Amino acid sequence: MKYNLLWVPLFAVLCCSLATAEDESSEMANNDVVKAVNAFNETPISKINVIKSDLCKKCSCISNPDYSQIDCSNKNMSKPFSEEEWKILKNGDITFDTIKMEHNLITNIIAFPAYPVKNVYLGFNQIASIEKGAFANLTELTKLNLAHNKLTTKALDPNVFKGLYSEHDFLPLGKVIELDLGHNDIHSLDADLFEHLPKLETLLLSSNTFQVIDQNTVTAISGLSFLKTLDMSFMELEELPDNLFHGPRDLETIILTGNLFDELPDDLDLATNLRELVLDENPIADLTGENIFPTLPNLRYLSMSYMPDLSIIGAGTFAELQNLETLILSSNPKLSKIDEKAFTKNTKNPEIYSFPPLEKLYLHNNNLTQLDHGLLERWDKITVLDLRYNPWICDCNNRWLVEVLMIQINNTNPLLTEDVNCDQPSTWRNVPLIELNTPEARLKCGRDGSDAASSLFLIGLLVGMLLCIPILLGSIALWRRGCFGLSRGQVEANRSLYNRANFNDDFHI
Template structure:
């Protein structure tokens, strides 16, 4: 009996235990179920006050607040973006009166434009909550080297350290008041592929700035134009081995930068508006086997492109030497490279050549071998010499240009000899063709006249002549007949 009572007690305890567990389990499951069914009610972004002030282009995933703000977006306006029913990948806040950048709120923006403002202060970690950002434009502001510190670009804090902004690929710092770069400026943006520093008055790239730039191993585009640079550190391009586009226009280079020796993978090079006088001797391009695009326009002193100046650019497809007012000569071997130490030369596969607005009077025929492969050849506005020494330009190149790109055949005029001054080169070629055709026509007409009239007359004269019709002296005729009279038969046997 006692055993039976114990059994009842144990059974009762176990029963209530199961009920309790089941009840709590159902409660937890119901709570979880309710939590999973709750969804955030996003506000319609298009109807917000922010999209009334700015232009919300949902089709292109952007909001454009250009020239509409006196300060950065307020917390409430950022909340409108975050709570909106649409994620905008591009935010344009340029051409406003923004002067300071605080730590920005979390948002999945990819392209942030803050150019053309009055920014002179950036908070440490200002962009740490924009981890998806790939492009940042801070150009045309008042940033100084003291303001632009490495921790400005640091990412969010983790247990051990700050994360990097791994997705940031393009950074535009052009048109500011920078004079140097902190050596560690880009430590938090290790995957940067495009860096624009143009129109900052550096004058020289010192050691710490060189360390900052050369440490960008992933860099593909570098713009250091209009920075008043006279020289470049020779090893500045040694680090970014994958550099594809290098823009160094508007500086004070009197010679080609030796740093180009390290730009092995460079595909595009822009050296416009540099005071380089001659490309010859030791001032020629190093071997750059991947270079396809070269622009050296508006050079204020360039006069000569000498032997072998571009012979190491054997994959060049587009060459721009336009608007060089003092350029008088391009040597016939400027592009040629002797690969076999023999008589045959190799030439780059050029497709476009721009030589307009220079001071050229002639163009050597052997500058290229396959002129017919050119898609564009611009020779306009040069003082061309139109005598026989420039016959290839007049009779071959200009007619060829006129067939492919007629607009480029206009404004190609003679400067000499004086009788042809200001005459279109194409007209000179046409007139010569007409003259040649006229001469050819006269020849063929004369030949036909001879065949149909002169030949029968000549043949008749020959026949009459053979019949003796032209021997007017009778004695001569008799004597002549006597010479050809057959001897008598009997005379042959006279002894």
Template sequence: MKFQNCTILAFAILCIIFTKVTCETEAVTDGTTTTTPEPPKKKTPVKDSKLCKKCSCVINDNTSLLDCSEKLAGDWFTSDEWKDLIDGDVVFKTIKLEHNNLTAIPALPPYGVENLYLAFNQIENVTLGAFQNLSELVNLDISHNKLTTKTLVPDVFQGPYSISDYKPLPKLRSLNLGYNDLHSLDADIFEHCPQLEELVLCSNPFQIINKNAEVAISGLAYLKTLDISYLEIDSLPETVLHGPRDLNTLLAAGNEFKRLPDGLEYAQNLVHLVLNENPIENLVGDNVFPEMTNLKYLSMTFMPKLYKIGPGAFSELQNLTELILSDNKFLNEIDELAFPKNVTGGPYLDYPPLEHFYLNNCNLTVLPKPLLVRWDKVKVLDLQYNPWTCDASNDYLINVLIGQVNKTSPVLARNVQCASPEGLKDVPVLRVANEHLVENPGGSLVWIGLLVVLLIAIPTIVAAYAIKKRGCFGRFRRSDSVANRALYNRTSFNEDFHI
């Protein structure tokens, strides 16, 4: 009996084991699993976290912003604050940590931030791979810090680690390194962010673009915007602009260029160019713009020495729509042939289709009509604060252009004033036009001629009128009649005598 019970028990156990194995086999065969899924982690309501009480959290349909500027007092987030961020129910796409006296950037934990702003701190060191866990990072701003060439090494920007090597930061497109203490760049500094489209280097004491920096910048094949303003450089290697074939915006203000930068002809896709605050004296001879068929926007303002723009200065910029030449205190001459080019080889010249033209705060006295052919196409024309001459030499400005300006932008006509002649000094040109106050030497001669004629004609007419009133004209007529009759009678007498 005992044996029988043991046999039954063993059989039952075997059945259970068989059933379990069979079920597991079927589950594997069906491609499913019988493992009970873990319940999802409960998300932390970020809006109610301590971090959002310390910082400003903006969460709506269009924005998810965490602004901790001036809130961290020199320290990064605590472990609890990082945990609230990582486990939160909202991923902040933009995080601002500016003005916090941070001195270093540690290796940041995995997070879906897209825009990270670390400007206006005291950052001197960056941990290697500091950003490699930020797989969604698009814009990184580390400007206004204390970074040096020595501390800014290529592996700072390395991406996530793979089996054989570090991958690039997959989505990084904009990098701002402006206002640091960089004298150069490591030649391989951008090897982990080859997809960069915007690079800002402004206000670093480069003084020269050396070979390493040249290699680093020219290797960015997808670069579209380059800011090299205020680098204290007086020349630009040609290959810097030759490498980035898609470059469309170049900001090179506040440098020491005495001539137009070399290599501009290689920037064939350039659309916007800013050369403000450079000590270029003139655009004449061979110091004129090369052919740049895509350039539409050019700014050359606050040039401390620019006094003349000569023939052909802009003639190779045949698609230019906006030109800003304002605040050039010594600029007193723009040649009337600065713009035209004979593109077709025919009898007509071609001009760029300017729509916005700024000439305010210069030293211009005359604006020649032939400077442009289609002045009527210029939508905004700023001529304010120039010492304009109000005589016949400025006839087109006075009688046509100022009226056009007043019609399209009345505010821009207010401070267009005469500086000479003395009688019209400080008089608005618009008033000169409306009241016909212009002094015209040719017109004066005409008036003098008319006056002389009047002085001769009036006495003559008065004298004739007086003679008529006295009857002199009647006596003359009677004497003539008597003479005629006497002649007639004599003739008759002679005829009779012959008969």
């Protein structure tokens, strides 16, 4: 009993200790709850009203549900935003999809801070260098414009376009689909330039004087397996290397305007999915013989305009473009002949020909005088036909042009009948072809299509000959009878003065 009594104070002490610990634990828990509640009730940091900020007073800001843009062009900026301006953007109540900083004085691009912008325009600056990984923090970037700067081959190191560093390597800028490098001082591309841009779909290299596409450039471009649009205009190219189009199998648009091609570029047929081709302003003189288009089964749009030397389009030129819908052959000052079989493709049946399903045909401002009816099979399927500013000859060879095509154009696009005028004959010079469909001015042609005026001339010539022959014969008869004052005796006297030499005289020694 004595020992049992000793346990009482020990038990009391133990209970008190447990109660104390429980109270402390409860108090700590209560403190945590209070902190959590206070944190929940705390007012969040307010966003900056960007539209009313100094940044949008300096630059032009647009914000609507579909599009948001901040345009800081023409502000004499020497770098893309200050630290304070980036804070405004990052903490602002608007996230801009597009940032424009064109026509400024920026010479160097350093790393952009993290910002979910999609389109960045840095064109028309003085940019000569770009820091490696400069765009790594722009993880939502899809379009980058660096045109009209001073970038060189050396400045475009592949690591310029590297993304953020992951566990083992740098991530690519996987959302960039368009890159504009036009109007710089680039003469070649690093073979690995686009290794961090695997999804690139549009590459613009216009107005860089490459002159020759070297092997490094071929490697760089052919490695873009998702490339759809390639602009190589005004690059002083005379030819294209083999296999340039072998890699980008999805290539749909090629622009080769303003180069030095005197023949169609080789290996176009490797671009099997090509849908649009532009060859304007090249010194190609004729499209005849083997210099015709290869098989391009998906080509829908072709432009060959402003070509100073193009004069003849021969048979079969467009025969292998059997899905062509739009053809622009305009402003070629020497183009005077389009062969009647330019579009004709032979089929297995020698009596049946195939033609492309043209819908829009632009032939304005050339040197065409005649348009053959057999050039196309279904002229009635043409929705746009522009024949303006050509020196058309208004004779019966063009009768169907006057009486059929002009009526069709007038019914669909009346404005395109204006300035389709006669150049010959001189009596009808500058007379619109559409006006020749009136009863008073309609061409007078024979059943075979010959010009009525020519027929009248031939008839007059025949009548003249029939009248002249009897008169001539009568005159001879009268002359022989001496009716013109010369007697038969005088004639015989004159004859006596002429002694024919003896045949044997030629042999006297």
